[in-house]
Amino acid sequence: MIHRMRSGKMLRSIMWQYIEEEPTYLLNILNNPENKEVIQKVKDFDTIYICAHGSSYNAAISVASFISDMAHVRVYVYTPSNFKHNAKSINYENKDKTLVIGISETGTSRGVLEVLEQMKDKGFTLLTLTNVKDSPMDTLGDYTLYYHCDEEDSNAKTKGYSCTLLLLMLIGIYSGYFKGFVSNEEVKKYFEELKNEIKNLESLMDSFVSWLKDASYGKDMKDIYVIGDGMQFGSCLEGQLKLMETMCMPTMFNDILEFSHGMHRSLNTFSNVLLLDDGTEKELMYKTYQYLKSKQIPVLLITNQSYAYEDYIYPVDLYHVDHSIFSIIYLIQIISVFVPELHGLDPNRDANNDYTDFVNTRV
């Protein structure tokens, strides 16, 4: 990847292109009949264990409860190491009713592949989600859902993340439909809402980028706390990971109720707080926003709720089906490339890159 010209001037990061492509690939997923056919084959499971690293894990955390609600199933989400050592409950599950889902955009993350191999040996059925056909992840799965979102040659994933979210949501919606918990009308309504939200992402990008420029958002950023609840708890994990990967700085995440149990003590006027408010804990979110402002602690409240205009409250439209998750995560992805570039940094610069070879992160 080329990020600097000979003059030393920064080039626009490839991440912008990936973020711009996102709506196209998300709409493709919604329109691809293949997904429904695959999900029909795994609809009868009543328990799901999901295993993934990094962003893929964060997406699963966001959507696990959604799948439970739609398909009336138990859903557990683990990172690979935690799965290996702490997911003891899977030993007591009925193998015929338990589906193991492995997610890896690249299809090459060693940890998740190892767990899936172990689960296959134990006789569990595997559904894999990947962007890379014929990757190790693809060949391991009994069934596979593909992102079909082309190459994402960037350390921090953006379009692939949102495709993961959407495929997981489809598992919930279609399984619920095949089991009779979600009606045909409801499926249509959810799809309509999702399509409207996705089609709106492009204009959301335009307006948010000009807001970021006007505010020089993140110009003094040395760390960031990303706080949210409900479906946005996974978005917090993703927000802190994105900024950590692209700014290469310390980042934190929490839910808003936990935030006052110690984390708040580390804040000062150099801290940055990003509040992700989808209405789940609206009052507490707004109170926290007001408190931080009164202490001159830089805070940005991203919200799908209605508030009177304020400089550091950024509104997104309210979409009931997914609590506006695609809009909220889009803004986070934009921040994660905008802020490093504002600092003159390439979001994909080398930062201990050799460590992943040293510990064989990928096969």
Ligand SMILES: O=P(O)(O)OC[C@H]1O[C@](O)(CO)[C@@H](O)[C@@H]1O
């Ligand atoms: O989904 P994959 O390809 O297994 O990758 C998992 C994670 O690994 C990273 O590339 C960093 O190692 C993250 O950006 C990504 O979310």
